[in-house]
Amino acid sequence: MALSAFSHAQPKDATGVLVLADGTCIWGKGFGASGSAVGEVCFNTAMTGYQEVMTDPSYDSQIVTFTFPHIGNVGANEEDVESRGLGAVGCIVRQDITRHSNFRASDEFVEWCVKHGKIGLSGIDTRALTRRIRVQGAPNAVIAHNPRGQFDMKALKKQAAEWSGLEGLDLVPGVTREGHEEWKGGFWQLGTGYAEADNAKPHVVAIDYGAKDNIFRNLVKAGAKVTVVPARTSLEDILALQPDGVFLSNGPGDPAATGEYAVPVIKGLLERDVPLFGICLGHQMLGLAAGAETAKMFQGHRGANHPVQRVGEGWGESTGLVEITSMNHGFAVDAETLPDTVEQTHVSLFDGTNCGISIRGKKAFGVQYHPEASPGPQDSFYLFEKFVGMLG
Numbered sequence: 001m002a003l004s005a006f007s008h009a010q011p012k013d014a015t016g017v018l019v020l021a022d023g024t025c026i027w028g029k030g031f032g033a034s035g036s037a038v039g040e041v042c043f044n045t046a047m048t049g050y051q052e053v054m055t056d057p058s059y060d061s062q063i064v065t066f067t068f069p070h071i072g073n074v075g076a077n078e079e080d081v082e083s084r085g086l087g088a089v090g091c092i093v094r095q096d097i098t099r100h101s102n103f104r105a106s107d108e109f110v111e112w113c114v115k116h117g118k119i120g121l122s123g124i125d126t127r128a129l130t131r132r133i134r135v136q137g138a139p140n141a142v143i144a145h146n147p148r149g150q151f152d153m154k155a156l157k158k159q160a161a162e163w164s165g166l167e168g169l170d171l172v173p174g175v176t177r178e179g180h181e182e183w184k185g186g187f188w189q190l191g192t193g194y195a196e197a198d199n200a201k202p203h204v205v206a207i208d209y210g211a212k213d214n215i216f217r218n219l220v221k222a223g224a225k226v227t228v229v230p231a232r233t234s235l236e237d238i239l240a241l242q243p244d245g246v247f248l249s250n251g252p253g254d255p256a257a258t259g260e261y262a263v264p265v266i267k268g269l270l271e272r273d274v275p276l277f278g279i280c281l282g283h284q285m286l287g288l289a290a291g292a293e294t295a296k297m298f299q300g301h302r303g304a305n306h307p308v309q310r311v312g313e314g315w316g317e318s319t320g321l322v323e324i325t326s327m328n329h330g331f332a333v334d335a336e337t338l339p340d341t342v343e344q345t346h347v348s349l350f351d352g353t354n355c356g357i358s359i360r361g362k363k364a365f366g367v368q369y370h371p372e373a374s375p376g377p378q379d380s381f382y383l384f385e386k387f388v389g390m391l392g
């Protein structure tokens with residue numbers, strides 16, 4: 001359908017709508033699953049990897065606006081997923097989805113969205129929407145799709161206005177695994193797919209707060225044996241697995257809201273000098289466990305080309321080096337609140353926010369960004385080698 005500015009009146013060919021909490025209605029063409037879903041609207045600037053983005057569990061209760069216009073052009077496949085279909089509830093794209101063209105595709109993106117319950121909205125002025133988010137912050141909204149074009153606008157507006165928002169929301173219970181899993185998958189290669197690995201040592205126990213699969217593949221590639229455990233696993237049960245190190249995964253929602261079960265366990269691991277590595281939500285919770293505070297950001301960071309600089313002591317000649325990283329976060333560790341026991345190791349070159357910490361005198365560190373990429377650059381693989389290397 002024709003691209004139009006945000007309008008309150010429904011165009012006659014509209015089959016989808018984004019209803020913001022302030023009542024603004026952005027009409028377009030619905031695709032994927034029918035129905036409606038509530039979440040925070042964010043934008044992601046990555047030019048590749050829409051399937052990985054849509055299946056990153058950290059995007060739970062979020063609606064992703066892709067700033068890259070040609071989403072769906074390489075279809076969908078079974079391999080480029082970061083979880084069992086968890087992740088963003090919906091997506092907003094500029095161009096209508098056309099037939100895909102890629103030798104790896106086993107499905108159309110539209111069909112894949114139907115299968116995984118993800119609602120899509122196309123024909124949207126994603127530049128205007130992104131600009132609105134940059135100026136006014138990330139809004140709460142409902143995304144809705146009905147092929148017959150009928151919507152209960154009063155109910156949708158009410159749902160958008162009444163949703164609590166991500167702040168204070170613990171979404172980990174809905175995305176974590178239920179049982180233990182011995183993770184075997186290694187790296188992907190064209191022609192052979194994902195490698196199978198059977199490392200014996202060191203043993204990393206990975207706490208799944210809503211993890212992306214590629215993190216485990218990176219740990220395996222770096223040489224670790226990986227056991228994934230549910231988010232609520234107790235300190236005793238983790239220690240009973242005799243870990244050489246514990247990994248704290250990424251995940252959705254507000255890090256401060258997981259306080260009751262996650263942070264006390266991480267504190268216990270720190271007290272016992274168990275080596276720790278945290279990514280994104282795991283990094284934020286490591287910060288909380290070490291005595292820092294986290295805060296909601298205005299618009300967050302989501303994309304695949306975010307520059308991050310190594311700062312502080314301990315980097316030797318590579319102090320000042322810049323990594324190009326994948327990001328997906330809407331909360332951050334407040335660098336002002338870091339106690340003396342914690343060193344800031346990385347900062348964002350976009351806005352100076354904290355992107356890495358290390359606990360002084362301990363083998364424990366975390367990064368705010370996604371060194372496992374998927375999608376994105378692999379500049380930061382050294383962090384997996386550093387972690388697995390210190391467990392020896």
Ligand SMILES: NC(=O)CC[C@H](N)C(=O)O
Binds near residue numbers: 058281
């Ligand atoms: N990728 C993540 O782990 C995100 C962490 C957290 N939910 C945030 O939005 O900041």
